Amino acid sequence: xxxxxxxxxxxxxxxxxxxxxxxxxxxxxxxxxxxxxxxxxxxxxxxxxxxxxxxxxxxxxxxxxxxxxxxxxxxxxxxxxxxxxxxxxxxxxxxxxxxxxxxxxxxxxxxxxxxxxxxxxxxxxxxxxxxxxxxxxxxxxxxxxxxxxxxxxxxxxxxxxxxxxxxxxxxxxxxxxxxxxxxxxxxxxxxxxxxxxxxxxxxxxxxxxxxxxxxxxxxxxxxxxxxxxxxxxxxxxxxxxxxxxxxxxxxxxxxxxxxxxx
Numbered sequence: 001x002x003x004x005x006x007x008x009x010x011x012x013x014x015x016x017x018x019x020x021x022x023x024x025x026x027x028x029x030x031x032x033x034x035x036x037x038x039x040x041x042x043x044x045x046x047x048x049x050x051x052x053x054x055x056x057x058x059x060x061x062x063x064x065x066x067x068x069x070x071x072x073x074x075x076x077x078x079x080x081x082x083x084x085x086x087x088x089x090x091x092x093x094x095x096x097x098x099x100x101x102x103x104x105x106x107x108x109x110x111x112x113x114x115x116x117x118x119x120x121x122x123x124x125x126x127x128x129x130x131x132x133x134x135x136x137x138x139x140x141x142x143x144x145x146x147x148x149x150x151x152x153x154x155x156x157x158x159x160x161x162x163x164x165x166x167x168x169x170x171x172x173x174x175x176x177x178x179x180x181x182x183x184x185x186x187x188x189x190x191x192x193x194x195x196x197x198x199x200x201x202x203x204x205x206x207x208x209x210x211x212x213x214x215x216x217x218x219x220x221x222x223x224x225x226x227x228x229x230x231x232x233x234x235x236x237x238x239x240x241x242x243x244x245x246x247x248x249x250x251x252x253x254x255x256x257x258x259x260x261x262x
Contacts, residue, residue, distance in 0.1 A: 002027040006090045009064065011082055014143045017071040018114060019080050025090055026063030032056050033097035034122035035192075035215055035254045038067060039223040041089040042079050052076070053220045053249070055118035055192070056093060057144070065090070068117035068143060094223060096254045098190055098213050103127045105186040108177045109153070110170055110201050110212075112136065112193020116144040118215050118253075119192050123151045130188075131156065131177065135170025135197065139163045171200055181210055191215065191257075202257035212257045218248040225250035233261035 006023035014020050028038065039051040052075050054067040071077050082088070100122070101107040107130035109119045116134060123132060129152035136142050138161040148155050156173050157165025166172070170193075181187040189212035191201050198214045205212050221229035230248040234255070243261040246252065 001092060001094060002031070003089065003091050004028050005087050006065065008082055008084050008086050008088065010084060011080070013080075014068065016140050018068065018141075018143045019071065019076075020057075020066060020068050021079065021082075023065045023067075023088065023090065024063055025065040028090055028092050029059040029063045029065050032059045032065070032093040032121070034100070034125060035098035035118060035213075036093035036095045037118075037223075037253065038065065038090050038092035039094055039220075040067070040079075041091075042075055042082075043086065043088055045075055045078055050221060051089075051091060051223055052079075053094075053223055055215070057117040057120050058124070058147075059121070068114050070114060091223065095249060096252055098122045098215070098254050101126055101128055101130070101188045102186070105188045106130050106177075106180065107153075107188050107190065108133065108174075110135075110174070110189065110191040110193070110197075112170060112197040113141050114143055115192035115194075115215070116148065119190060120144060120147055120151075122190060123148060123153045126151075126153075129153060133170050133173040133177075134158070134165075135160075135173075135193065136164075137161060169200075170197065171204060174201075174204060178204075178208060178210070182208065189213070193217075198257075199262050202260070202262060205257060213254050214257050214260070215253045216248050216255060216260070217253075220249050223249050234259050235261050 010022035192215035231245040236244040
């Protein structure tokens with residue numbers, strides 16, 4: 001996979017603590033598939049060697065790579081202060097991607113918070129229009145809705161506060177699409193968001209004999225599968241326990257929900 005000295009061409013606040021950074025990364029961009037991530041070495045962290053993983057939100061034919069991030073620690077706080085012209089070392093793209101739906105399938109994306117960042121490229125490249133169901137605590141946690149508005153996906157929003165969209169959880173929006181699947185329509189489900197949300201979503205689908213591709217959120221260390229710091233449990237009938245550990249950075253971050261041990 002390419003390692004590239006990527007120049008920042010844009011780094012701006014989207015809303016609240018959410019930022020969008022755009023890099024010039026012509027070596028990395030051509031290989032990117034939806035759901036993969038970039039492992040970024042933030043040059044301002046001069047005494048910290050570990051990279052930070054960020055879902056790749058978008059890439060362009062002229063080699064621009066976009067990530068969306070929230071300031072939650074020292075690394076992202078420093079990244080938010082970097083300006084166009086500064087350079088970050090990017091390793092990527094990495095990880096197991098989403099599989100694009102077939103032209104005769106109806107894709108439904110269930111995203112929580114900035115899980116939208118990991119699923120935008122999926123909607124952008126989908127050969128078929130679909131729906132994206134977005135959940136957040138409040139309107140302040142909603143980002144990228146304008147970008148999704150430019151795709152053929154219908155956008156529906158649920159917030160726990162009720163200040164944007166319908167009041168409730170994103171899983172409350174699933175009903176019509178579960179009915180579509182039950183009626184025999186070819187519905188393909190995808191998800192990215194907080195672990196509690198993806199678990200609840202996977203349980204709802206499993207109860208109906210349905211499956212989904214889930215992007216699993218785990219803290220990463222090496223990002224290349226060597227350290228086993230980001231493991232999750234996956235089903236394995238050959239083991240006495242019925243499960244085994246798999247690496248989010250290598251076998252994931254995208255898994256079939258039916259393969260995971262919840």
